[in-house]
Amino acid sequence: MSEKTETEISSLSFEAALSELEKIVAKLESGEAPLQESIAIYERGEALKAHCESQLKAAETRIEKITLSKAGEPTGTAPLDE
Amino acid sequence: MTTLLVCQPEDTSHITPEGHPERPERLIAIKQALSANRFSQLRRETSQSADLSLAALVHGPGVLRQIQAARPAEGIARIDADTWVSPGSLDASATALGAGMRALAAVALGEADNAFCAIRPPGHHAEVDRPMGFCLLNTVAIMARLAQQMYGAERIAIVDFDVHHGNGTQNIFKNDKDIAYLSSHEMPLFPGTGALNETGVGNIFNAPLLAGTDGEAMREAYRDRLLPALSNFAPDFIFISAGFDAHHRDPLANLNWVDNDFAWVTGKIMDIAEQNCANRIVSLLEGGYDLKGLAGGVTSHVAMLQDGTLKPGG
Numbered sequence: 001m002s003e004k005t006e007t008e009i010s011s012l013s014f015e016a017a018l019s020e021l022e023k024i025v026a027k028l029e030s031g032e033a034p035l036q037e038s039i040a041i042y043e044r045g046e047a048l049k050a051h052c053e054s055q056l057k058a059a060e061t062r063i064e065k066i067t068l069s070k071a072g073e074p075t076g077t078a079p080l081d082e
Numbered sequence: 083m084t085t086l087l088v089c090q091p092e093d094t095s096h097i098t099p100e101g102h103p104e105r106p107e108r109l110i111a112i113k114q115a116l117s118a119n120r121f122s123q124l125r126r127e128t129s130q131s132a133d134l135s136l137a138a139l140v141h142g143p144g145v146l147r148q149i150q151a152a153r154p155a156e157g158i159a160r161i162d163a164d165t166w167v168s169p170g171s172l173d174a175s176a177t178a179l180g181a182g183m184r185a186l187a188a189v190a191l192g193e194a195d196n197a198f199c200a201i202r203p204p205g206h207h208a209e210v211d212r213p214m215g216f217c218l219l220n221t222v223a224i225m226a227r228l229a230q231q232m233y234g235a236e237r238i239a240i241v242d243f244d245v246h247h248g249n250g251t252q253n254i255f256k257n258d259k260d261i262a263y264l265s266s267h268e269m270p271l272f273p274g275t276g277a278l279n280e281t282g283v284g285n286i287f288n289a290p291l292l293a294g295t296d297g298e299a300m301r302e303a304y305r306d307r308l309l310p311a312l313s314n315f316a317p318d319f320i321f322i323s324a325g326f327d328a329h330h331r332d333p334l335a336n337l338n339w340v341d342n343d344f345a346w347v348t349g350k351i352m353d354i355a356e357q358n359c360a361n362r363i364v365s366l367l368e369g370g371y372d373l374k375g376l377a378g379g380v381t382s383h384v385a386m387l388q389d390g391t392l393k394p395g396g
Binding site: 069071072 | 246
Protein backbone atom coordinates (compact mmCIF):
# COMPACT_ATOMS: atom_id res chain seq x y z
CA MET A 1 0.00 0.00 0.00
CA SER A 2 2.71 2.49 0.90
CA GLU A 3 4.70 1.68 -2.24
CA LYS A 4 1.69 2.38 -4.37
CA THR A 5 1.16 5.65 -2.48
CA GLU A 6 4.75 6.78 -3.01
CA THR A 7 4.69 6.00 -6.72
CA GLU A 8 1.43 7.78 -7.12
CA ILE A 9 2.65 10.88 -5.23
CA SER A 10 5.93 11.09 -7.15
CA SER A 11 3.99 11.43 -10.38
CA LEU A 12 1.95 14.38 -9.10
CA SER A 13 2.75 17.89 -10.25
CA PHE A 14 3.72 20.44 -7.60
CA GLU A 15 0.34 22.14 -7.92
CA ALA A 16 -1.63 18.88 -7.65
CA ALA A 17 0.35 17.75 -4.62
CA LEU A 18 -0.04 21.11 -2.93
CA SER A 19 -3.76 21.18 -3.60
CA GLU A 20 -4.25 17.75 -2.08
CA LEU A 21 -2.09 18.69 0.89
CA GLU A 22 -4.23 21.76 1.51
CA LYS A 23 -7.36 19.61 1.53
CA ILE A 24 -5.78 17.23 4.04
CA VAL A 25 -4.84 20.12 6.31
CA ALA A 26 -8.37 21.48 6.15
CA LYS A 27 -9.82 18.10 7.00
CA LEU A 28 -7.52 17.56 9.95
CA GLU A 29 -8.19 21.06 11.26
CA SER A 30 -11.93 20.57 11.00
CA GLY A 31 -11.73 17.62 13.37
CA GLU A 32 -14.34 15.75 11.37
CA ALA A 33 -12.21 12.75 10.46
CA PRO A 34 -12.17 9.84 12.88
CA LEU A 35 -8.82 9.01 14.48
CA GLN A 36 -7.80 6.10 12.21
CA GLU A 37 -8.50 8.11 9.08
CA SER A 38 -6.78 11.14 10.55
CA ILE A 39 -3.60 9.17 11.05
CA ALA A 40 -3.72 7.78 7.52
CA ILE A 41 -4.31 11.13 5.88
CA TYR A 42 -1.70 12.75 8.10
CA GLU A 43 0.85 10.26 6.78
CA ARG A 44 -0.19 10.97 3.23
CA GLY A 45 0.13 14.68 3.97
CA GLU A 46 3.70 14.16 5.14
CA ALA A 47 4.54 12.38 1.90
CA LEU A 48 2.92 15.12 -0.17
CA LYS A 49 4.86 17.79 1.76
CA ALA A 50 8.15 16.02 1.12
CA HIS A 51 7.30 15.78 -2.57
CA CYS A 52 6.52 19.51 -2.79
CA GLU A 53 9.74 20.42 -1.04
CA SER A 54 11.89 18.38 -3.39
CA GLN A 55 10.17 19.96 -6.39
CA LEU A 56 10.82 23.45 -5.03
CA LYS A 57 14.47 22.65 -4.44
CA ALA A 58 14.86 21.40 -8.00
CA ALA A 59 13.28 24.63 -9.30
CA GLU A 60 15.57 26.82 -7.19
CA THR A 61 18.71 25.38 -8.72
CA ARG A 62 17.40 26.27 -12.17
CA ILE A 63 16.72 29.93 -11.41
CA GLU A 64 19.10 32.19 -13.30
CA LYS A 65 19.40 35.90 -13.62
CA ILE A 66 18.54 37.63 -16.84
CA THR A 67 21.39 39.59 -18.34
CA LEU A 68 20.57 42.97 -19.83
CA SER A 69 22.20 44.79 -22.69
CA LYS A 70 23.36 48.37 -22.29
CA ALA A 71 20.06 49.61 -23.68
CA GLY A 72 18.19 47.49 -21.14
CA GLU A 73 17.09 44.67 -23.44
CA PRO A 74 17.25 41.08 -22.13
CA THR A 75 20.07 39.30 -23.89
CA GLY A 76 20.37 35.95 -22.12
CA THR A 77 20.83 34.36 -18.74
CA ALA A 78 23.67 33.78 -16.31
CA PRO A 79 23.87 31.71 -13.12
CA LEU A 80 22.46 33.45 -10.08
CA ASP A 81 25.25 34.30 -7.64
CA GLU A 82 24.84 32.47 -4.33
CA MET B 83 42.41 78.22 -20.07
CA THR B 84 42.48 77.95 -23.82
CA THR B 85 40.00 75.21 -24.59
CA LEU B 86 39.63 73.60 -27.99
CA LEU B 87 36.35 72.05 -29.08
CA VAL B 88 36.63 69.54 -31.91
CA CYS B 89 33.52 68.27 -33.68
CA GLN B 90 33.05 65.83 -36.50
CA PRO B 91 32.06 67.18 -39.92
CA GLU B 92 28.87 65.07 -39.97
CA ASP B 93 26.50 64.23 -37.12
CA THR B 94 24.61 61.58 -39.01
CA SER B 95 27.25 59.32 -40.53
CA HIS B 96 26.70 56.71 -37.84
CA ILE B 97 23.04 55.69 -37.80
CA THR B 98 21.33 53.55 -35.18
CA PRO B 99 17.77 52.20 -35.22
CA GLU B 100 14.77 54.36 -34.42
CA GLY B 101 14.54 54.70 -30.66
CA HIS B 102 18.15 53.72 -30.01
CA PRO B 103 19.55 56.04 -27.33
CA GLU B 104 22.93 56.54 -29.03
CA ARG B 105 21.68 58.82 -31.74
CA PRO B 106 22.84 61.81 -33.85
CA GLU B 107 20.60 64.19 -31.90
CA ARG B 108 23.09 63.90 -29.04
CA LEU B 109 25.70 65.84 -31.00
CA ILE B 110 23.15 68.38 -32.12
CA ALA B 111 22.14 68.99 -28.49
CA ILE B 112 25.78 69.41 -27.48
CA LYS B 113 26.53 71.85 -30.27
CA GLN B 114 23.49 73.87 -29.35
CA ALA B 115 24.50 74.00 -25.69
CA LEU B 116 28.04 75.05 -26.60
CA SER B 117 26.79 77.85 -28.83
CA ALA B 118 25.85 79.86 -25.74
CA ASN B 119 27.57 83.20 -25.16
CA ARG B 120 29.67 81.94 -22.31
CA PHE B 121 31.49 79.71 -24.79
CA SER B 122 32.34 82.47 -27.24
CA GLN B 123 36.04 82.07 -26.40
CA LEU B 124 36.20 78.38 -27.27
CA ARG B 125 38.49 77.50 -30.14
CA ARG B 126 36.45 75.44 -32.55
CA GLU B 127 37.60 73.03 -35.21
CA THR B 128 36.08 70.34 -37.36
CA SER B 129 37.95 67.08 -37.61
CA GLN B 130 39.23 65.29 -40.64
CA SER B 131 39.33 61.56 -41.21
CA ALA B 132 42.15 59.65 -39.60
CA ASP B 133 43.50 56.35 -40.86
CA LEU B 134 41.47 53.48 -39.46
CA SER B 135 44.56 51.30 -39.40
CA LEU B 136 45.39 53.16 -36.19
CA ALA B 137 42.92 50.77 -34.60
CA ALA B 138 45.74 48.23 -34.60
CA LEU B 139 47.41 50.23 -31.83
CA VAL B 140 44.95 48.69 -29.37
CA HIS B 141 42.69 46.27 -31.23
CA GLY B 142 43.28 42.88 -32.76
CA PRO B 143 42.75 42.62 -36.52
CA GLY B 144 39.40 40.96 -35.99
CA VAL B 145 37.67 44.12 -34.79
CA LEU B 146 37.97 46.15 -37.98
CA ARG B 147 37.28 43.03 -40.04
CA GLN B 148 34.12 42.37 -38.01
CA ILE B 149 32.88 45.93 -38.44
CA GLN B 150 33.68 45.97 -42.13
CA ALA B 151 32.00 42.62 -42.67
CA ALA B 152 28.87 43.73 -40.84
CA ARG B 153 28.68 47.11 -42.54
CA PRO B 154 25.73 47.12 -44.92
CA ALA B 155 25.57 48.89 -48.26
CA GLU B 156 22.36 50.46 -47.06
CA GLY B 157 20.26 50.40 -43.94
CA ILE B 158 21.73 49.32 -40.63
CA ALA B 159 23.13 46.01 -39.44
CA ARG B 160 23.53 44.55 -35.98
CA ILE B 161 26.84 43.67 -34.42
CA ASP B 162 25.36 42.70 -31.06
CA ALA B 163 22.26 43.39 -28.99
CA ASP B 164 23.22 47.05 -28.60
CA THR B 165 25.71 47.83 -31.30
CA TRP B 166 24.90 48.76 -34.87
CA VAL B 167 26.74 49.69 -37.99
CA SER B 168 25.47 51.78 -40.90
CA PRO B 169 27.14 52.58 -44.23
CA GLY B 170 28.74 55.72 -42.75
CA SER B 171 29.79 54.26 -39.42
CA LEU B 172 33.40 53.74 -40.39
CA ASP B 173 33.52 57.32 -41.68
CA ALA B 174 32.27 58.40 -38.27
CA SER B 175 34.88 56.23 -36.58
CA ALA B 176 37.57 57.80 -38.76
CA THR B 177 36.50 61.37 -38.00
CA ALA B 178 36.16 60.53 -34.31
CA LEU B 179 39.77 59.36 -34.37
CA GLY B 180 40.65 62.47 -36.32
CA ALA B 181 39.02 64.65 -33.68
CA GLY B 182 41.00 62.94 -30.95
CA MET B 183 44.21 63.34 -32.90
CA ARG B 184 43.62 67.03 -33.52
CA ALA B 185 42.87 67.61 -29.85
CA LEU B 186 45.90 65.57 -28.82
CA ALA B 187 48.18 67.52 -31.14
CA ALA B 188 46.85 70.89 -30.00
CA VAL B 189 47.24 70.09 -26.32
CA ALA B 190 50.56 68.25 -26.64
CA LEU B 191 52.07 71.09 -28.64
CA GLY B 192 50.73 73.81 -26.39
CA GLU B 193 48.24 75.34 -28.83
CA ALA B 194 45.52 74.77 -26.27
CA ASP B 195 45.53 73.95 -22.57
CA ASN B 196 42.80 71.35 -22.89
CA ALA B 197 40.27 70.07 -25.36
CA PHE B 198 36.88 68.41 -25.65
CA CYS B 199 35.90 66.18 -28.56
CA ALA B 200 32.17 65.95 -29.24
CA ILE B 201 32.18 62.65 -31.09
CA ARG B 202 30.20 59.55 -31.76
CA PRO B 203 30.08 56.64 -31.67
CA PRO B 204 31.49 56.27 -28.15
CA GLY B 205 34.43 53.95 -27.58
CA HIS B 206 35.15 52.85 -24.03
CA HIS B 207 33.32 49.50 -24.22
CA ALA B 208 35.27 48.33 -27.28
CA GLU B 209 37.74 45.68 -26.16
CA VAL B 210 40.90 44.36 -27.80
CA ASP B 211 38.90 41.86 -29.83
CA ARG B 212 35.32 43.05 -29.85
CA PRO B 213 33.15 46.07 -30.45
CA MET B 214 30.22 46.26 -28.00
CA GLY B 215 27.98 48.48 -25.94
CA PHE B 216 27.29 51.04 -28.71
CA CYS B 217 31.06 51.28 -29.35
CA LEU B 218 33.02 50.28 -32.45
CA LEU B 219 36.64 51.37 -31.87
CA ASN B 220 38.09 52.49 -28.55
CA THR B 221 38.98 56.05 -29.46
CA VAL B 222 40.39 57.10 -26.10
CA ALA B 223 42.61 54.03 -25.94
CA ILE B 224 44.01 54.73 -29.40
CA MET B 225 44.69 58.32 -28.36
CA ALA B 226 46.55 57.12 -25.27
CA ARG B 227 48.90 55.06 -27.43
CA LEU B 228 49.36 57.95 -29.85
CA ALA B 229 50.24 60.27 -26.98
CA GLN B 230 53.05 57.90 -26.15
CA GLN B 231 54.20 57.20 -29.68
CA MET B 232 53.85 60.60 -31.30
CA TYR B 233 54.45 62.97 -28.40
CA GLY B 234 56.69 61.04 -26.05
CA ALA B 235 54.30 60.97 -23.14
CA GLU B 236 55.18 58.07 -20.89
CA ARG B 237 52.56 57.88 -18.18
CA ILE B 238 49.00 58.28 -19.41
CA ALA B 239 45.97 58.43 -17.16
CA ILE B 240 42.46 57.84 -18.45
CA VAL B 241 39.73 59.01 -16.07
CA ASP B 242 36.28 57.69 -16.96
CA PHE B 243 33.21 59.14 -15.27
CA ASP B 244 30.69 57.64 -17.67
CA VAL B 245 28.08 55.77 -15.62
CA HIS B 246 29.02 52.49 -17.35
CA HIS B 247 32.34 50.88 -16.59
CA GLY B 248 34.75 51.19 -19.50
CA ASN B 249 35.43 47.48 -19.80
CA GLY B 250 37.10 48.03 -23.16
CA THR B 251 39.67 50.49 -21.90
CA GLN B 252 40.37 48.32 -18.88
CA ASN B 253 40.65 45.22 -21.08
CA ILE B 254 43.12 46.96 -23.40
CA PHE B 255 45.44 48.34 -20.70
CA LYS B 256 45.07 45.90 -17.82
CA ASN B 257 48.66 44.70 -18.20
CA ASP B 258 50.26 48.06 -18.97
CA LYS B 259 51.75 49.73 -15.94
CA ASP B 260 52.37 52.97 -17.86
CA ILE B 261 48.69 53.59 -18.48
CA ALA B 262 46.33 54.07 -15.55
CA TYR B 263 42.61 53.57 -15.97
CA LEU B 264 40.47 55.17 -13.27
CA SER B 265 36.71 54.73 -13.40
CA SER B 266 33.64 55.64 -11.40
CA HIS B 267 30.53 53.82 -12.53
CA GLU B 268 27.26 52.40 -11.36
CA MET B 269 27.48 48.80 -10.25
CA PRO B 270 25.73 46.47 -10.77
CA LEU B 271 25.05 47.72 -14.28
CA PHE B 272 26.10 46.92 -17.83
CA PRO B 273 28.76 45.77 -18.66
CA GLY B 274 29.15 44.06 -15.27
CA THR B 275 32.87 44.72 -14.82
CA GLY B 276 34.50 47.36 -12.64
CA ALA B 277 34.73 45.76 -9.22
CA LEU B 278 37.06 47.22 -6.63
CA ASN B 279 39.33 44.19 -6.85
CA GLU B 280 39.94 44.54 -10.60
CA THR B 281 43.30 46.24 -10.35
CA GLY B 282 45.24 45.06 -13.43
CA VAL B 283 48.94 45.33 -12.68
CA GLY B 284 48.28 48.00 -10.10
CA ASN B 285 47.16 50.44 -12.82
CA ILE B 286 43.40 49.94 -12.70
CA PHE B 287 41.33 51.84 -10.14
CA ASN B 288 37.61 51.19 -9.99
CA ALA B 289 35.08 53.02 -7.85
CA PRO B 290 31.70 51.29 -8.13
CA LEU B 291 28.72 53.40 -7.07
CA LEU B 292 25.36 52.05 -5.99
CA ALA B 293 22.16 52.81 -7.87
CA GLY B 294 20.28 55.73 -6.38
CA THR B 295 23.36 57.49 -5.05
CA ASP B 296 24.15 61.07 -5.91
CA GLY B 297 27.05 63.49 -6.06
CA GLU B 298 27.87 63.01 -2.41
CA ALA B 299 28.77 59.35 -2.92
CA MET B 300 30.68 60.34 -6.05
CA ARG B 301 32.74 62.93 -4.19
CA GLU B 302 33.57 60.44 -1.49
CA ALA B 303 34.72 57.89 -4.06
CA TYR B 304 36.88 60.43 -5.84
CA ARG B 305 38.33 61.93 -2.66
CA ASP B 306 39.03 58.58 -1.03
CA ARG B 307 40.15 56.55 -3.97
CA LEU B 308 40.40 57.93 -7.48
CA LEU B 309 41.96 61.35 -6.99
CA PRO B 310 44.75 60.10 -4.70
CA ALA B 311 45.44 57.29 -7.16
CA LEU B 312 45.56 59.74 -10.06
CA SER B 313 47.86 62.04 -8.16
CA ASN B 314 50.16 59.20 -7.11
CA PHE B 315 50.35 57.98 -10.68
CA ALA B 316 51.85 61.34 -11.70
CA PRO B 317 50.63 61.30 -15.30
CA ASP B 318 52.27 63.13 -18.19
CA PHE B 319 48.93 63.37 -19.92
CA ILE B 320 45.33 62.94 -18.86
CA PHE B 321 42.47 61.76 -21.02
CA ILE B 322 38.89 61.87 -19.85
CA SER B 323 36.25 59.45 -21.04
CA ALA B 324 33.47 61.97 -20.53
CA GLY B 325 30.12 60.24 -20.33
CA PHE B 326 27.18 62.17 -18.99
CA ASP B 327 24.82 59.30 -18.25
CA ALA B 328 25.34 59.51 -14.48
CA HIS B 329 23.01 62.50 -14.75
CA HIS B 330 19.75 61.96 -12.86
CA ARG B 331 17.80 62.48 -16.10
CA ASP B 332 19.53 59.67 -17.94
CA PRO B 333 17.28 56.74 -18.89
CA LEU B 334 19.94 54.05 -19.01
CA ALA B 335 21.22 54.29 -15.45
CA ASN B 336 20.24 55.11 -11.91
CA LEU B 337 22.67 57.61 -10.48
CA ASN B 338 21.51 61.05 -9.44
CA TRP B 339 24.26 63.42 -10.45
CA VAL B 340 23.39 67.01 -11.26
CA ASP B 341 25.15 69.37 -13.67
CA ASN B 342 27.45 70.70 -10.98
CA ASP B 343 28.76 67.24 -10.15
CA PHE B 344 30.31 67.08 -13.61
CA ALA B 345 31.90 70.47 -13.02
CA TRP B 346 33.25 69.32 -9.67
CA VAL B 347 34.90 66.17 -10.91
CA THR B 348 36.32 68.03 -13.92
CA GLY B 349 37.81 70.66 -11.64
CA LYS B 350 39.43 68.06 -9.43
CA ILE B 351 41.02 66.36 -12.43
CA MET B 352 42.21 69.75 -13.64
CA ASP B 353 43.90 70.40 -10.29
CA ILE B 354 45.94 67.23 -10.68
CA ALA B 355 46.67 68.06 -14.32
CA GLU B 356 47.99 71.44 -13.21
CA GLN B 357 50.29 69.82 -10.67
CA ASN B 358 51.59 67.04 -12.91
CA CYS B 359 51.29 67.75 -16.58
CA ALA B 360 50.91 71.46 -17.29
CA ASN B 361 47.11 71.24 -17.44
CA ARG B 362 47.18 68.80 -20.36
CA ILE B 363 43.75 67.19 -20.67
CA VAL B 364 41.96 65.79 -23.70
CA SER B 365 38.36 64.89 -23.00
CA LEU B 366 36.31 62.70 -25.34
CA LEU B 367 32.55 62.23 -25.27
CA GLU B 368 31.36 58.77 -24.31
CA GLY B 369 27.72 58.30 -23.18
CA GLY B 370 24.84 60.47 -22.05
CA TYR B 371 21.44 59.74 -23.54
CA ASP B 372 18.95 62.26 -22.20
CA LEU B 373 19.43 65.32 -24.37
CA LYS B 374 18.82 67.83 -21.57
CA GLY B 375 21.00 65.92 -19.12
CA LEU B 376 23.67 65.62 -21.76
CA ALA B 377 23.53 69.32 -22.58
CA GLY B 378 23.66 70.28 -18.91
CA GLY B 379 26.52 67.92 -18.15
CA VAL B 380 28.57 68.95 -21.18
CA THR B 381 27.98 72.62 -20.46
CA SER B 382 29.26 72.20 -16.92
CA HIS B 383 32.23 70.07 -17.99
CA VAL B 384 33.37 72.36 -20.80
CA ALA B 385 32.75 75.51 -18.76
CA MET B 386 35.04 74.11 -16.09
CA LEU B 387 37.68 73.15 -18.67
CA GLN B 388 37.54 76.69 -19.99
CA ASP B 389 37.08 78.75 -16.84
CA GLY B 390 38.56 76.55 -14.16
CA THR B 391 35.91 77.56 -11.63
CA LEU B 392 32.56 76.28 -10.49
CA LYS B 393 29.77 78.52 -11.62
CA PRO B 394 28.08 80.66 -8.93
CA GLY B 395 26.11 78.50 -6.54
CA GLY B 396 28.23 75.42 -7.30
